Amino acid sequence: MTIHKEGRLFLLKILLILLVINLFVYGIYDQALKVFVIVSVVVFLFFFNFFRRPKRYLKVDDPNLVIAPCDGTVVVIEPTDENEVLHEKRIQISIFMSIFNVHANWYPISGKVTYYTHQNGRFMSAHLPKSSTENERSSIIVETESNTRILVRQIAGALAQRIVTYANIGKEYTTNDEIGFIKFGSRMDVFLPMDSEILVSLKQKTRGNVTPIARLKS
Numbered sequence: 001m002t003i004h005k006e007g008r009l010f011l012l013k014i015l016l017i018l019l020v021i022n023l024f025v026y027g028i029y030d031q032a033l034k035v036f037v038i039v040s041v042v043v044f045l046f047f048f049n050f051f052r053r054p055k056r057y058l059k060v061d062d063p064n065l066v067i068a069p070c071d072g073t074v075v076v077i078e079p080t081d082e083n084e085v086l087h088e089k090r091i092q093i094s095i096f097m098s099i100f101n102v103h104a105n106w107y108p109i110s111g112k113v114t115y116y117t118h119q120n121g122r123f124m125s126a127h128l129p130k131s132s133t134e135n136e137r138s139s140i141i142v143e144t145e146s147n148t149r150i151l152v153r154q155i156a157g158a159l160a161q162r163i164v165t166y167a168n169i170g171k172e173y174t175t176n177d178e179i180g181f182i183k184f185g186s187r188m189d190v191f192l193p194m195d196s197e198i199l200v201s202l203k204q205k206t207r208g209n210v211t212p213i214a215r216l217k218s
Contacts, residue, residue, distance in 0.1 A: 004051045068207060085139050
């Protein structure tokens with residue numbers, strides 16, 4: 001377990017702010033210092049936990065296996081008309097990340113990035129269906145060796161500050177590569193071909209770069 005690079009500067013700022021507050025309290029009313037120290041430790045550990053980055057490496061022998069791109073809970077499994085990028089009917093799997101989940105995101109399948117776009121938007125709760133098309137989001141298409149296109153979408157939630165995406169068009173990635181990071185509550189959608197075999201169920205917990213969620217038709 002390490003601290004994700006997206007959180008290192010943020011944690012340093014939080015630590016300095018908490019230190020200044022506690023020094024101020026000590027100088028004005030030292031009897032309250034114990035309470036402030038306890039609160040400060042809890043606050044820092046909360047953010048420390050949010051930016052944790054587990055060391056995970058998955059060896060995938062089946063190139064058609066789709067892996068969960070993030071930790072969280074499956075909240076959507078349904079056919080949908082994806083009219084923003086692919087413009088065709090797909091099976092949508094959505095995974096909601098609470099503030100207590102690891103927020104690093106991985107590629108769900110190995111392949112080449114052929115499309116990437118970031119769109120500003122609203123910050124509704126990531127639980128809501130409209131968040132997929134109205135919230136701030138990044139959309140990435142990964143094309144597999146068998147020329148199957150998988151759409152992956154990072155979606156900001158009500159508390160999200162920023163979506164970070166590392167995708168570069170034309171570059172090859174594997175499931176062990178990070179696709180990005182979403183700060184403070186969010187969701188990820190994966191849009192699969194209609195003939196895909198779904199391997200998860202609603203409300204199932206997933207672990208990014210660990211849990212198989214689907215298998216593409218050979």
